[in-house]
Amino acid sequence: MTSDTPTSPAAPDGPGPAPEHGVSRKTLLRAAVAAGAAVPLIATGSIALARDAARTSAGRTLPPTPFCDDGDDPTPDQMEGPYFKPNSPLRTDLVPAGAPGTRLTVSGYVFGRNCVPLSGVLLDFWQADDAGAYDMAGYRFRGHQFTGATGAFTLRTIVPGLYPGRTRHIHVKAQAPGEPVLTTQLYFPGEPRNSTDALFDPALLMNVRGAGGGKEATFDFVLDVDGGPGPDPTDPPTEPPGGTWTTGRAYTAGDRVTYGGSAYLCLQAHTSMAGWEPPHVPALWRREP
Numbered sequence: 001m002t003s004d005t006p007t008s009p010a011a012p013d014g015p016g017p018a019p020e021h022g023v024s025r026k027t028l029l030r031a032a033v034a035a036g037a038a039v040p041l042i043a044t045g046s047i048a049l050a051r052d053a054a055r056t057s058a059g060r061t062l063p064p065t066p067f068c069d070d071g072d073d074p075t076p077d078q079m080e081g082p083y084f085k086p087n088s089p090l091r092t093d094l095v096p097a098g099a100p101g102t103r104l105t106v107s108g109y110v111f112g113r114n115c116v117p118l119s120g121v122l123l124d125f126w127q128a129d130d131a132g133a134y135d136m137a138g139y140r141f142r143g144h145q146f147t148g149a150t151g152a153f154t155l156r157t158i159v160p161g162l163y164p165g166r167t168r169h170i171h172v173k174a175q176a177p178g179e180p181v182l183t184t185q186l187y188f189p190g191e192p193r194n195s196t197d198a199l200f201d202p203a204l205l206m207n208v209r210g211a212g213g214g215k216e217a218t219f220d221f222v223l224d225v226d227g228g229p230g231p232d233p234t235d236p237p238t239e240p241p242g243g244t245w246t247t248g249r250a251y252t253a254g255d256r257v258t259y260g261g262s263a264y265l266c267l268q269a270h271t272s273m274a275g276w277e278p279p280h281v282p283a284l285w286r287r288e289p
């Protein structure tokens with residue numbers, strides 16, 4: 001999506017019980033894999049949601065345990081905007097030393113459509129600093145990471161500042177191995193500008209709460225992919241390698257390989273794996289002329 005024109009009408013975030021409170025179906029996908037628990041996939045492919053339930057204060061009636069079994073809608077896409085830069089550093093903490101701002105930790109999981117947590121998903125975040133400015137010269141408040149075996153991610157950053165014309169938001173690109181890139185934005189509940197920003201989508205609201213002097217937020221992505229167990233390392237490759245690219249190798253930005261008769265330039269440091277063949281991951285490899 002290249003247009004600067006908002007692609008969705010202004011979403012109402014005033015009336016109605018759900019959006020600003022952040023209790024969307026996506027929120028209900030939050031799995032009980034917090035605290036290092038095993039991924040609680042049930043035989044039906046459902047995921048019991050213990051994390052939110054555990055936060056319910058004592059004495060309140062717990063709601064029925066929700067399940068992720070209804071083919072939840074994938075996380076909607078949003079325009080990239082003018083401030084994305086490739087080649088962000090591999091890091092989970094985006095805050096430069098001494099940078100002002102309210103500390104924010106965003107954590108969550110990445111799921112496929114069928115609620116299976118997705119590991120190895122590339123998450124590339126970028127946002128404005130406390131003053132609402134994007135660093136176009138360097139990489140302040142930019143960084144990418146990969147989900148772990150449970151599909152979990154944690155981002156350490158600050159609450160982004162406001163800039164003219166937009167409500168508060170964090171940009172992100174998410175890409176499961178060998179799958180298309182999802183470009184979207186995450187929003188904060190209770191922001192006055194949510195009701196006037198035509199890009200705002202309540203489906204992209206994080207849950208945010210105060211934590212000490214900072215904030216903690218959660219958000220779970222649902223990518224429009226099958227979310228199967230992933231490529232079996234014993235499976236033969238889907239394409240003959242026919243080049244210098246190999247799996248299990250640590251590539252750094254600037255490395256050059258060949259694959260399938262074409263040359264590719266590495267854009268971001270990563271360790272290669274099956275499913276991340278250069279033609280499949282444009283975030284990692286750029287085809288050279």
Ligand SMILES: [Fe+2]
Binds near residue numbers: 081083169171
């Ligand atoms: Fe932005």
